[in-house]
Amino acid sequence: MPLVHHRTATVDGHEIFYREAGPADAPTIVLLHGYPTSSSMFRHLIPLLAGDHHVIAPDHLGFGYSAAPPAAEFDYTFDALAGITDGLLALLGVDRYALYVQDYGAPIGWRLALAHPERITAIVTQNGNGYEDGFVESFWTDVWAYGDAPGPRTEPAVRAALDLDAIRWQYLHGVPDPGTVDPDTWHHDHALVSRDGNDAVQLALFRDYRTNRPLYPRLHGFLRSSGVPVLAVWGRNDEIFGPDGARAFARDARDVEVHLVDGGHFLLESHLDVVAGHLRRFLERVPA
Known part of the structure; x- marks a missing residue:
């Protein structure tokens, strides 16, 4: 088993x-995590x-073991x-890579691809x-609603996403056998987003999420032009x-595979072997 360095x-x-x-x-793949987790x-x-x-799998600033x-x-x-993230990759001398994005990792990855289209060898979106x-x-x-009008009327609904039950739901919803998901996942995530002041970090990103939608047409153009x-x-x-959202990539990507798996949002927790199998076969056939 290969060693993983932290x-x-x-x-x-x-x-x-x-x-x-x-x-x-070897060819590099950069793994970008979502909310409320980390590279874990x-x-x-x-x-x-x-x-x-x-x-390479970083923890975003404000998440996991990165500074907050x-x-x-x-x-x-x-x-x-x-x-x-761009600065980290530059520091590590990584200038050509495949992207694996999930949840928040997607809008971060789209920005990297749009800023440096020549660096991206492949995209995996889970x-x-x-x-x-x-x-x-x-x-x-x-x-x-919160992004459009942040304040005491709209904040409670999104603040609820920081609760343990909401984080557990993200891991378990849509999973045919919830017993396959390790409860350490949601307890670990909840502990980290519950650090003093981290609620304000997460609320700021909830407010900013609406800025991701205007990027989509540029992303689609990148997929069409780059192949x-x-x-x-x-x-x-x-x-x-x-x-x-998965099927839509077939509208613009010229070389695309879409695989829908009987699972939920955090698919690696319940269907690791299935995802890894699709991923390895895909990476074997795409140019590095």
């Missing part, structure tokens, strides 16, 4: 934690990829998180949205980003 680097004055494995001279979501996937790939400066001292936006089709409105209505291969492997029962 490292930190200083980017723009902030300590960023990242997991790294595999040969340094890839802990089982990384060793399965590291035999043939150089794998107070929201009053750092402007938490998806632009800012993408800038930190419940990482890039189309209006993907939004399950029953989930997103409160987020849009970058795309693998969309998706929990078909996800009630945050629905399966239409």
Whole structure:
């Protein structure tokens, strides 16, 4: 089993934690996590990829073991998180890579691809949205309302997403056998987002999420013009980003695979082998 190294680097004055494995001279794949987790979501996937790939999985600023400066001292936006990630990759000398994105990792990854289209060799999206089709409105209505008019009327609904029950729901909804999901996942995530002041960090990103939607037409243009291969492997029962979000990539990507799996939002927790199988076969056939 390949060794996984747990490292930190200083980017723009902030300590960023990242997991790294595999040969340094192998093709690189960058794994970008979502809310409310960290690179921990890839802990089982990384060793399965590291035999043939150089794998890098950072914790976004404000998440996991990376620094979490107070929201009053750092402007938490998806632009800012993408800038930190870009800085980390530059520091590590990574200038050509495949992207694996999930949830928040998607808008961060889209910004990297749009800023440096020549660097992206392939895109893997696992419940990482890039189309209006993907939004399950029953989930997103409160987020849009808070982004449009943040305040005491709209905040309680989104603040509830920080609760243990809401985080547990993200892991278990849509999973045919919930007993396959390790409860350490939601307890670990809840402990980290419950750190003093981290609620303000997460609320800032909830407010900023609406800035991701205007990027979608540019993303679609990138997919059409670049011909970058795309693998969309998706929990078909996800009630945050629905399966239409996976199917939509076939409209613009010229080389695309779409696989809908009988799972939920955090598919790696219940269907690791299925996702890893699709991913390895995809990476074997795409150019590095």
